[in-house]
Amino acid sequence: MKRSEIELLLPEIFRLTLDSESSRLLGGMLDVMQDLLEPSEQVLDSLAAFFDPYQAPKRFVHYLAGWVDLDPFWVQDPENFDDIAQIPEFPGGLDQLRVLIARAAYLSKWRGTQKGMIAFLETATGVTGYRIDEQITDEEGIVIPFHIVVHAPKEAADYRSLIERIVRLEKPAYVTADIQVEE
Numbered sequence: 001m002k003r004s005e006i007e008l009l010l011p012e013i014f015r016l017t018l019d020s021e022s023s024r025l026l027g028g029m030l031d032v033m034q035d036l037l038e039p040s041e042q043v044l045d046s047l048a049a050f051f052d053p054y055q056a057p058k059r060f061v062h063y064l065a066g067w068v069d070l071d072p073f074w075v076q077d078p079e080n081f082d083d084i085a086q087i088p089e090f091p092g093g094l095d096q097l098r099v100l101i102a103r104a105a106y107l108s109k110w111r112g113t114q115k116g117m118i119a120f121l122e123t124a125t126g127v128t129g130y131r132i133d134e135q136i137t138d139e140e141g142i143v144i145p146f147h148i149v150v151h152a153p154k155e156a157a158d159y160r161s162l163i164e165r166i167v168r169l170e171k172p173a174y175v176t177a178d179i180q181v182e183e
Helices: 003-009 012-017 021-045 058-067 094-102 104-109 114-125 154-170
Strands: 131-133 147-152 176-181
Touching (some): 104 114, 147 154
Parallel strands (some): 147 176
Antiparallel strands (some): 131 147
């Protein structure tokens, strides 16, 4: 907010005295007020970018992830951190986290399904080629009820802990799962 705009907010009696020699103190206060408001104004001018995961500043992307409930996938205890410096980097990298935030609503729609889990895994890691087997049999050929095997491509081996967390948090609660990374 410019000094001239702040002056318009003053009562008329103060505005009348601004041009006089005795109002140097008031003029100085208005200059300080303008300087104090400038950083906030800069943020407000670019506010829309803060809510776009592709444009948001790096330091704000983790907050966006928390707002769409993605932080449990890589932060050990998302409820107990005091500042952004304590948050570990997303295993898939900042760019993959931005994509994951942008797709959060879509992924939420398919949560608990094979399609949703594969889409989540591919988005989070940036690696394609996951598949899920739902008809798993034991040694005697009997289908194990409510059990799945998630097959990850060998390129995803570095993301094993992320894959385990995604599978654990995205599968239905009554389903058990094994993860196999292709060789």
